[in-house]
């Protein structure tokens with residue numbers, strides 16, 4: 624059997640797969656830790672020194688920390704913090720492509736289970752999905768589970784991350800494929816635990832000629848949906864509009880801007 628026919632779930636990376644740093648915007652000072660530092664002063668009414676001290680304290684005391692550890696340590700209002708973080712990080716983070724949500728909805732509508740596989744903790748995953756315009760920090764209807772490194776107690780470059788991810792979702796290695804941008808973390812390491820296929824996204828360079836049966840290079844998420852779904856001719860956008868009412872409803876549910 625073609626290994627793609629057996630795929631029931633996708634383990635999807637976030638950084639440089641779903642979100643990316645905007646071109647031309649400086650990288651320095653653009654992380655959620657930088658946002659926490661300014662939030663401690665602007666929202667928490669702490670001094671810059673006290674904010675930095677509390678952030679370091681959490682880092683030193685909590686090995687597998689969550690962003691909530693810092694929010695509580697800085698005595699921030701969570702709703703206010705996440706909106707503040709969204710407003711700041713939306714100036715330098717963006718979705719890698721506009722087709723991501725329609726393609727993922729198409730896959731989900733055909734029964735594919737979707738999971739996020741990321742070194743971000745789960746609250747950071749939702750924050751980045753919000754920045755990509757496909758979920759909210761309160762939750763996501765698109766993804767069945769958020770498999771953050773904090774939740775797995777392992778990083779994606781460790782085979783144990785992938786073993787634990789499979790244990791969480793109760794699927795065999797042969798039943799999942801990975802979607803990511805890093806040939807080592809998103810292909811070589813999951814391959815070590817028996818995951819048969821990885822889709823590696825490269826939007827800037829056409830490497831599809833280098834694809835093998837197990838390592839499939841793609842330019843966008845539509846190519847992944849086309850490869851996995853039997854009705855390859857069915858595209859959710861017809862003349863730039865969503866043609867399927869059920870899919871359109873799903874897109875609205877996920878907070879997307881739907882061209883209809």
Ligand SMILES: [Mg+2]
Pocket residue numbers: 636637638639640803804805
């Ligand atoms: Mg990545």
